[in-house]
Amino acid sequence: MKAISVSQLRKYEACPRQYEQHYILQKPEETSFHSVFGTLVHAALEAYHAHPERHLLDCYREEFKKPEYRVLDAGLYEKGQVMLQEYLLDTQGVTPPNILNLEERVELTLPNGVPVIGVIDRIDKIDDETIAVVDYKTGASSFPTSYELETDEQLSMYDVMARQLHPWAKTVLLRLHYFQGPKLTTQRKPHQREAFLDYVATLYQEMITSTIFPPRLNSYCGYCTYRKDCPAYQLTLQESVSESVQGLATVEEKIVRPLAFQLPDDLPKLAGLLEQVQYKRKILERVEKDCKAVMKDYMENTQQQAVETEDRVITLSQREYTYLNPHVAHDVLGASVFFGLATVPKEKVEEYLQEVRLAGRAEEAARMELALQQSTTSSFTQASLKVSKIKRVAKITKAKGKKALDTGEKV
Numbered sequence: 001m002k003a004i005s006v007s008q009l010r011k012y013e014a015c016p017r018q019y020e021q022h023y024i025l026q027k028p029e030e031t032s033f034h035s036v037f038g039t040l041v042h043a044a045l046e047a048y049h050a051h052p053e054r055h056l057l058d059c060y061r062e063e064f065k066k067p068e069y070r071v072l073d074a075g076l077y078e079k080g081q082v083m084l085q086e087y088l089l090d091t092q093g094v095t096p097p098n099i100l101n102l103e104e105r106v107e108l109t110l111p112n113g114v115p116v117i118g119v120i121d122r123i124d125k126i127d128d129e130t131i132a133v134v135d136y137k138t139g140a141s142s143f144p145t146s147y148e149l150e151t152d153e154q155l156s157m158y159d160v161m162a163r164q165l166h167p168w169a170k171t172v173l174l175r176l177h178y179f180q181g182p183k184l185t186t187q188r189k190p191h192q193r194e195a196f197l198d199y200v201a202t203l204y205q206e207m208i209t210s211t212i213f214p215p216r217l218n219s220y221c222g223y224c225t226y227r228k229d230c231p232a233y234q235l236t237l238q239e240s241v242s243e244s245v246q247g248l249a250t251v252e253e254k255i256v257r258p259l260a261f262q263l264p265d266d267l268p269k270l271a272g273l274l275e276q277v278q279y280k281r282k283i284l285e286r287v288e289k290d291c292k293a294v295m296k297d298y299m300e301n302t303q304q305q306a307v308e309t310e311d312r313v314i315t316l317s318q319r320e321y322t323y324l325n326p327h328v329a330h331d332v333l334g335a336s337v338f339f340g341l342a343t344v345p346k347e348k349v350e351e352y353l354q355e356v357r358l359a360g361r362a363e364e365a366a367r368m369e370l371a372l373q374q375s376t377t378s379s380f381t382q383a384s385l386k387v388s389k390i391k392r393v394a395k396i397t398k399a400k401g402k403k404a405l406d407t408g409e410k411v
Contacts, residue, residue, distance in 0.1 A: 003115035006154045020213035021226045030225045038138040046103040074362035083179040112201040132173040133158040145317045147306035149186040151394045156196040159188045195397035
């Protein structure tokens with residue numbers, strides 16, 4: 001088997017069937033604006049470091065002209081420019097040997113014998129015993145908690161890769177640099193590194209020997225490219241369709257093909273389905289809200305960012321909301337749009353500007369965005385609760401840590 005990446009490990013653990021569809025059967029996967037935008041920024045950085053005599057923004061402009069980036073509009077292009085200007089300020093005056101690696105594609109064999117591949121954005125030499133791996137992030141609406149930082153597979157992979165690239169380093173710092181966001185730092189303890197290597201070896205063995213790749217429901221199923229032919233997703237969909245609207249679904253080889261409307265004849269059924277979904281969504285949202293409120297109060301009162309059960313972990317993170325100056329927003333957007341948005345949260349304004357761009361009015365959107373950026377803003381932070389399955393690497397790490405403590409080893 002060829003070298004594997006962290007993306008493959010994550011996809012296999014989240015859903016073996018999705019892994020099979022993408023990596024074995026090589027069926028194309030839908031890409032989002034955000035993933036294409038991230039690829040563009042990193043491609044510009046890679047071109048810049050391959051030809052350091054050129055200016056970074058010139059490389060960015062050349063990359064943006066390529067066909068694969070035509071889905072991106074002027075607003076995202078300008079956002080990328082701001083990010084790369086920030087990158088230039090961050091790296092200004094930092095020259096070799098302080099920067100050891102930049103946008104480097106790394107392929108090597110881990111100590112456990114597993115061949116791996118990945119791209120490291122940057123490695124800095126801090127002193128004669130310390131290096132720092134920097135991973136640039138082009139966008140996020142929320143940022144990882146300390147628990148998520150400690151169990152992140154990508155950072156763990158960077159740790160072991162960096163140690164093999166620079167074996168003289170006794171300490172490896174792992175840094176996430178969010179453009180227009182925080183800069184987070186963590187590192188791996190010996191038992192965490194050992195647990196990660198065990199985790200990679202276990203999953204790698206499963207991936208190369210498995211002949212059956214069962215589907216596994218997770219929070220991303222609704223966005224999965226392969227959901228229309230997924231038996232687990234379709235079964236869940238079938239169970240969600242009430243008796244009053246089951247006539248809308250046809251079963252073909254145990255795959256449900258829902259929402260085959262014939263209008264206007266199916267208008268009563270369509271209305272019934274919408275009503276059922278609406279009621280169910282409202283009920284579940286209320287249950288979710290009540291459960292999260294109880295758990296949030298408990299975690300804040302006990303000052304915990306993460307709580308584990310046998311198979312799940314509940315994490316509490318802080319999300320920052322930014323609000324624009326209402327007077328400037330009113331003048332720029334116009335009264336009808338302004339009052340439609342009510343509180344004028346920044347995220348809603350950005351959604352509106354995206355609609356303007358998609359309507360072919362990119363220059364108008366760019367003028368609006370520039371004027372709004374120059375206005376004063378207000379922000380507040382709100383706690384966000386998330387429940388997810390405990391990763392296998394986290395379970396192995398916990399066991400390794402307990403064993404180390406029991407034997408008196410340094411963790």
